[in-house]
Amino acid sequence: MPAPRPDIVTRFAPSPTGYLHIGGARTALFNWLYARGRGGQFLLRIEDTDRARSTPEATHAILAGLDWLGLDWDGAPISQFGRADRHAEVARAMLEAGHAYKCFSTPEEIAAFREAAKAEGRSTLFQSPWRDADPATHPDAPFAVRLKAPREGATVIRDEVQGEVTIRNDQLDDMICLRSDGTPTYMLAVVVDDHDMGVTHIIRGDDHLNNAARQMQVYAAMGWEVPVFAHIPLIHGPDGKKLSKRHGALGVEEYRAMGYPPAAMRNYLARLGWSHGDDEVFSDEQAMSWFDLDGIGKGAARFDFKKLDHISGQHIARMTPGEIVSQLQDYLDATGGKPLSAPEARLLVQAMELLKPGAKTLPQILEKARFALISRPVDRDEKAEKSLDDVSRGILRELTPQLRNASWERTTLEEILNALAGTHDTSFGKLAAPLRAALAGRAVTPSVFDMMLLLGRDETIARIEEAAR
């Protein structure tokens, strides 16, 4: 474990315009790992300054997503919109200090400027005529507050992932800090909030890399200390293109509904774009102690369900029966399934060792557990029905009397079934199929002996008799 750094503060700052998608979840995870691994703080801020697109439903979905993923934040989530007065105050201070100015250009004028610039092949960065206007000549009209950004020189971003990134100041325009209706823009709000919240490390998507340069100008104007930046590459879809809803830009709720345990999601997401040597499957504790900014890759990663499945299977294999059952309940809850009753839960805990080998997701365990959860009459699917022909029914009828007096243990049952197969000049393998059909109603099940042992003599015989009819 690195030395404790309680002074470290990270944050996740989603805008509530939709569900928590996989990219956002990973950004949150990185911030969480970084802070938690160092004894620092992990804060949550909702960037809801866009009143038209922000919704309470989205905020709720994001909080629920983080909650499911197990990413706990410190303190109450902060609403950026709720801090509008403070943002305006900073804008005023910059205005007074001459770091910002009132711009009376209307959106129409700006649009016309850009169109003309484009037509003439000039830079479309807007150059406000009000930048150096005499305040005495200001009209009595609504105005936006623009940052008076330096036009000479360059701004360099020292990024923990991307290295030193230099952007010439003439590539940056005077960004708007306060809209003409007096509300703050994101560009101003992030800086003010990050500063006020004491954020020391900003880990976010690299779609903000260029923005960081403009934001640094605000830090400079206010004389604030610039936090450490780490712009992480975005996640791409399987085709290498931008992630879209069609292939993986699903909300984390979808992964919950697909039955991936949150611990597995954390593990998989952590490995997507970050690595620690050859370590692939690890615990939260390990991830927290290992996670560092220099282990983050520079290239965009693609989401791979196959690997997620594998990681998920590994985690399931390491969970205790009790943990799995409680995750099963969560899965059932997420998918609208009927919760497991107390006896059912106990039964699954007892049977878990034969249920979990090979399972990659929670529903796969449920499917394997089906035989134990159902009651007669056993509903058989097509494949199961097919294995119950007249011959096999006949064999099953021979079996039941033998089972009635047998001692109910694996070795005895094995002897009985092997002997029975022998008398019919066949292998036990052939016999197993109709037995599966009888006991579980499916062609794919756990071992027939395991099922018989768990079901007990009476239920086993009853199901076989039912199938043999």
Add this chain to the structure above:
RNA sequence: GGCCCGUUCGUCUAUCGGUUAGGACGUCAGGUUUUCAACCUGAAAAGAGGGGUUCGACUCCCCUACGGGCUGCCA
């Protein structure tokens, strides 16, 4: 269009000037087997292209290609 970032097996990645370029997922072959899996063994599989720098480049520099981002009174 301008600016910025990226590019190692199909995928996630290791490598931080000298390696038979390593691991994992997936794939294929074999083994095991009571079904599906799981599991075990093995194999195929990579430095985008072109120039430099250097005794020596995946690694440093430049160009090109491709991908992504920003360029909003969105975040």
